[in-house]
Amino acid sequence: xxxxxxxxxxxxxxxxxxxxxxxxxxxxxxxxxxxxxxxxxxxxxxxxxxxxxxxxxxxxxxxxxxxxxxxxxxxxxxxxxxxxxxxxxxxxxxxxxxxxxxxxxxxxxxxxxxxxxxxxxxxxxxxxxxxxxxxxxxxxxxxxxxxxxxxxxxxxxxxxxxxxxxxxxxxxxxxxxxxxxxxxxxxxxxxxxxxxxxxxxxxxxxxxxxxxxxxxxxxxxxxxxxxxxxxxxxxxxxxxxxxxxxxxxxxxxxxxxxxxxxxxxxxxxxxxxxxxxxxxxxxxxxxxxxxxxxxxxxxxxxxxxxxxxxxxxxxxxxxxxxxxxxxxxxxxxxxxxxxxxxxxxxxxxxxxxxxxxxxxxxxxxxxxxxxxxxxxxxxxxxxxxxxxxxxxxxxxxxxxxxxxxxxxxxxxxxxxxxxxxxxxxxxx
Amino acid sequence: xxxxxxxxxxxxxxxxxxxxxxxxxxxxxxxxxxxxxxxxxxxxxxxxxxxxxxxxxxxxxxxxxxxxxxxxxxxxxxxxxxxxxxxxxxxxxxxxxxxxxxxxxxxxxxxxxxxxxxxxxxxxxxxxxxxxxxxxxxxxxxxxxxxxxxxxxxxxxxxxxxxxxxxxxxxxxxxxxxxxxxxxxxxxxxxxxxxxxxxxxxxxxxxxxxxxxxxxxxxxxxxxxxxxxxxxxxxxxxxxxxxxxxxxxxxxxx
Ligand SMILES: Nc1ncnc2c1ncn2[C@@H]1O[C@H](COP(=O)(O)OP(=O)(O)OP(=O)(O)O)[C@@H](O)[C@H]1O
Ligand SMILES: [Mg+2]
Numbered sequence: 001x002x003x004x005x006x007x008x009x010x011x012x013x014x015x016x017x018x019x020x021x022x023x024x025x026x027x028x029x030x031x032x033x034x035x036x037x038x039x040x041x042x043x044x045x046x047x048x049x050x051x052x053x054x055x056x057x058x059x060x061x062x063x064x065x066x067x068x069x070x071x072x073x074x075x076x077x078x079x080x081x082x083x084x085x086x087x088x089x090x091x092x093x094x095x096x097x098x099x100x101x102x103x104x105x106x107x108x109x110x111x112x113x114x115x116x117x118x119x120x121x122x123x124x125x126x127x128x129x130x131x132x133x134x135x136x137x138x139x140x141x142x143x144x145x146x147x148x149x150x151x152x153x154x155x156x157x158x159x160x161x162x163x164x165x166x167x168x169x170x171x172x173x174x175x176x177x178x179x180x181x182x183x184x185x186x187x188x189x190x191x192x193x194x195x196x197x198x199x200x201x202x203x204x205x206x207x208x209x210x211x212x213x214x215x216x217x218x219x220x221x222x223x224x225x226x227x228x229x230x231x232x233x234x235x236x237x238x239x240x241x242x243x244x245x246x247x248x249x250x251x252x253x254x255x256x257x258x259x260x261x262x263x264x265x266x267x268x269x270x271x272x273x274x275x276x277x278x279x280x281x282x283x284x285x286x287x288x289x290x291x292x293x294x295x296x297x298x299x300x301x302x303x304x305x306x307x308x309x310x311x312x313x314x315x316x317x318x319x320x321x322x323x324x325x326x327x328x329x330x331x332x333x334x335x336x337x338x339x340x341x342x343x344x345x346x347x348x349x350x351x352x353x354x355x356x357x358x359x360x361x362x363x364x365x366x367x368x369x370x371x372x373x374x375x376x377x378x379x380x381x382x383x384x385x386x387x388x389x390x391x392x393x394x395x396x397x398x399x400x401x402x403x404x405x406x407x408x409x410x411x412x413x414x415x416x417x418x419x420x421x422x423x424x425x426x427x428x
Numbered sequence: 429x430x431x432x433x434x435x436x437x438x439x440x441x442x443x444x445x446x447x448x449x450x451x452x453x454x455x456x457x458x459x460x461x462x463x464x465x466x467x468x469x470x471x472x473x474x475x476x477x478x479x480x481x482x483x484x485x486x487x488x489x490x491x492x493x494x495x496x497x498x499x500x501x502x503x504x505x506x507x508x509x510x511x512x513x514x515x516x517x518x519x520x521x522x523x524x525x526x527x528x529x530x531x532x533x534x535x536x537x538x539x540x541x542x543x544x545x546x547x548x549x550x551x552x553x554x555x556x557x558x559x560x561x562x563x564x565x566x567x568x569x570x571x572x573x574x575x576x577x578x579x580x581x582x583x584x585x586x587x588x589x590x591x592x593x594x595x596x597x598x599x600x601x602x603x604x605x606x607x608x609x610x611x612x613x614x615x616x617x618x619x620x621x622x623x624x625x626x627x628x629x630x631x632x633x634x635x636x637x638x639x640x641x642x643x644x645x646x647x648x649x650x651x652x653x654x655x656x657x658x659x660x661x662x663x664x665x666x667x668x669x670x671x672x673x674x675x676x677x678x679x680x681x682x
Contacts, residue, residue: 376479381516382526384476385586386504386534395521395529399569402520 002058003038009061010141021113022143025125029140036134045133048319048351049261049290054205054233059175062089062145068096069166074197076162076225077412083161089168090176090206091145103155103188105148109181112148116183119213120148124181126211127239130265135235139177139209146179151188151218160191160410165208169200169231176204182212184220186244191221193413196257198229203258208236216244216270223408224262227255227420230285237263242273251407252279252308253417254289255424265294268302278407279308282424283316283348290319295337297330300360306337309404311397313344320352324365331362339369342400394425429454429491429625430594436485437474444470446650447486452594455622459636459661460629462647463669468629469513471647472598476510477503491593504530505537507593511583511600513629518570523582526570527552527589534590555588558618560611576603584615595619596627601635613638633665646672 010030014023038055039046069088076082083104086096092108099106113120124143128136151157167176184190198204214220226234234257240248252262266275281289295304304324312318320339341350354367374396382392398421405421408414435448444467452458462468474481475488477500488495490506498506518526531551532542543551556563559581571579580600587595597616601609616626616639628639636644636658644660645652646669654660654672664672 375516375518377516378518380478380500381512381518382530383500384478384504384510384512385526385530386501386537386590387526387530388501388533389499391529391533392501395526396518399518399520402569 002055005058006138013142013144021110021117021121022124026141026143028125029128029137029143032128032132033134033137033141036132036137038138039134045292048317049259049288051135054259057173059173059205060171061175062091069168069199071164071166071197071199074164074195076193076195077416078160079162082159083157085147085149085161085163087145087147087163087165087176087178089174090165090178090208092147101157101159103152104157104161104190105150105152107148109143109146109148109179112150112181116148116150119183120181123183123211123213126213126241127209127237127265130239130267135207136209136237139179139207142177143179146181149180149182149192151184151190153185154187155185156189157191160193160413163192163194165194165196165206167196167198167204167206167232169198169202169204169229171200172202174202174204176206178206178208180210182210182220184212184214184218184246186215187217188215189219189221191223193223193225195225196228196232196234198232201231203231203233205233206235208234210236210238212238212240214240214242214244214246214248216246218244218246220246220248221409222248222250223413224250224252225417225420226253226257226260226262228257230256230258232257233259235261237265239263239265239267241267241269242275243269245270245272247274249276249407250278251404252277252291254279254281254283254291255420257287257289259288261290261292263292263294265296266304267296267298268304269298271299271301273302275302275304276407277304277306277308278404280401280404281308281310281312281318282421283310283312283318284314285316286314287316288318289316290321292319292321294323294325295335296325296327297333297335298327300329300331300333302330303334304336307404308339309401310339310341310350311344311400312341312348312350315345315347317348318350320350320369321355322353322367323355323357324367326358326360326363326365328359330360333360333363333365335363335365337367340400341369341371342374342397343371344374390426394422397425398422430627431489432486433488434486435471435474435483435488437470437481437483439470439481443484444650445474448650448652450645450652452625452627454625456643457620457626457628457639457641459641459644460627460647461631461644461661461664466647467650468647469598472510472513472596472629475503475508475596476500501533502537504590504592505534509587509590509592509595511580511587511595511597513598513602515571515579515583517572517574519572521570523566523568523570524552527566527586530586531589552589555585558588559585559615561585577605577608580604581608581612584612588615588619593623594625594627596629598629599631600628601630601632609635610638633661636661648672648676
């Protein structure tokens with residue numbers, strides 16, 4: 001009966017012309033959703049992450065709200081001078097957003113469409129055309145309240161863009177579906193940091209889609225921090241196209257949440273592009289965290305390097321699936337991937353699967369995954385120097401994560417994240 | 429200071445120490461020698477509290493307290509230090525941060541005030557000079573990619589920082605060139621006092637030229653089979669372990 005609610009909502013949206021110009025893409029999404037529905041575990045992409053439970057009880061859908069929400073406890077370092085976007089229940093709140101950097105434009109998706117119709121029409125929905133996924137279709141079918149982000153040609157955006165997703169969990173089962181389209185013009189550089197804040201005690205589901213188009217000579221630096229409430233569920237797709245020779249650097253951090261699925265898909269469409277993917281997940285209790293990544297090499301001479309690390313305890317479950325595609329004729333590709341896990345309890349589990357599909361012959365690819373326990377030798381070494389067991393464990397875990405943490409280049413941001421980990425590990 | 433009585437211990441059901449008796453008084457230096465596999469590192473590990481080893485009999489008291497009852501970190505707090513035969517590499521853990529944590533944990537245990545960043549650095553610089561350590565080493569991850577000699581020097585450096593009462597040195601001289609042996613020995617000798625003691629495990633007389641022992645013990649097949657003065661080490665160097673093995677056979681026959 002929840003599905004009926006969703007369908008009614010979709011139909012209402014089909015005829016709703018608020019989101020001017022989006023009716024075509026919405027109808028496509030509705031058709032796709034009708035066809036594929038909410039993914040089940042029969043779908044190879046969702047084998048270890050069951051969504052059924054999330055769709056049992058009726059959702060509350062967000063209103064277009066101008067409500068200003070206080071969230072200063074969750075400010076990222078440098079908040080005052082940063083560029084800010086705030087979503088409330090998945091809807092862009094322009095009054096709470098601000099631009100401080102020259103060369104950066106932020107506007108609603110509708111405005112973006114008016115101002116840059118050909119770009120928006122060409123690229124909005126790219127992710128849905130890439131993978132036929134019910135979750136992306138669900139977001140797309142209900143597109144509204146989205147945001148358009150534009151880093152102008154040749155502009156090095158001097159301050160990061162912080163995106164705060166505030167979700168009101170006072171009401172039942174809020175379905176929040178943030179949507180953004182990011183255009184990084186030739187030669188521009190932009191860093192986006194996303195973080196999620198649930199307010200209230202009720203369970204919620206965020207189903208986010210961000211599409212990023214990176215042009216020639218541009219740099220896109222992306223950090224996603226998930227340390228939201230324990231009752232928050234999160235499905236997120238970050239779909240990045242490198243349509244010109246460019247550099248993309250992503251760090252995906254998950255420390256809290258009930259069920260979390262991160263999709264990062266990087267499509268390398270221009271020669272000599274580089275992509276770096278890093279991830280860290282620290283899980284306890286019954287947290288479920290699923291990281292799916294795609295690096296799709298469509299042209300020769302690209303370089304990618306991926307490192308995801310996880311620490312799991314309690315009854316938590318983790319999934320890592322890293323795909324590397326090397327298309328026919330995409331010669332001289334260098335693609336590396338590694339996933340390393342430490343299990344701290346007998347009851348925690350991780351399913352890790354590298355997936356290489358290579359259709360070119362002159363390529364250098366490597367992948368590896370490890371699942372282990374905390375190194376006893378190291379632990380004893382530290383203890384023998386007087387360091388108590390708890391602190392020694394935390395130091396060991398922290399050192400395990402170091403090579404991912406070091407990828408966060410901004411010192412203050414890195415220290416902020418370090419502190420989240422320290423708190424999580426009860427090390428202080 | 430340290431009193432080991434009929435200590436028996438093993439690992440994975442295999443008995444390795446078969447009744448060790450040893451007393452070390454304050455201010456003394458003891459050397460333990462013995463062939464490979466005789467149980468020297470096992471003794472050191474049991475003293476330090478390595479969890480894989482199981483004590484099956486006997487007792488160890490350290491300054492009057494039952495050492496075996498303490499966790500490894502409490503043993504360090506009580507003043508025991510083990511320089512590892514094979515120091516562990518821990519990538520991602522900065523050497524300086526680690527030593528600072530260790531120093532302050534030990535100070536906390538001893539009821540001393542924790543060192544602030546400034547005074548810690550001051551002490552560290554002092555001891556580094558003593559060990560002729562390159563500052564660059566300390567900014568690197570703990571032992572990661574350190575040469576054999578650098579690792580051993582780092583062990584003695586940590587000893588100097590933690591100010592133990594009894595330092596157990598497990599083959600700290602192995603793999604060191606002659607200059608490094610001199611530096612490490614200098615470090616150990618500066619640490620020596622009437623209140624401190626050293627237990628040096630070694631295969632070679634040359635270390636004992638620098639760290640002159642009051643007593644030398646031979647560990648063989650899980651037992652201390654011979655004890656003597658520093659001349660015993662010279663004799664072993666000359667004659668090897670065979671004469672001791674033969675003595676044991678003769679005793680057994682008698
Ligand atoms: N984890 C283990 N499992 C089984 N046997 C072990 C283990 N560790 C040590 N041993 C055995 O215990 C015995 C004593 O080893 P130990 O390391 O104490 O010798 P050692 O005197 O220090 O030798 P070396 O001079 O080579 O350092 C050896 O026979 C060794 O094989
Ligand atoms: Mg040994």
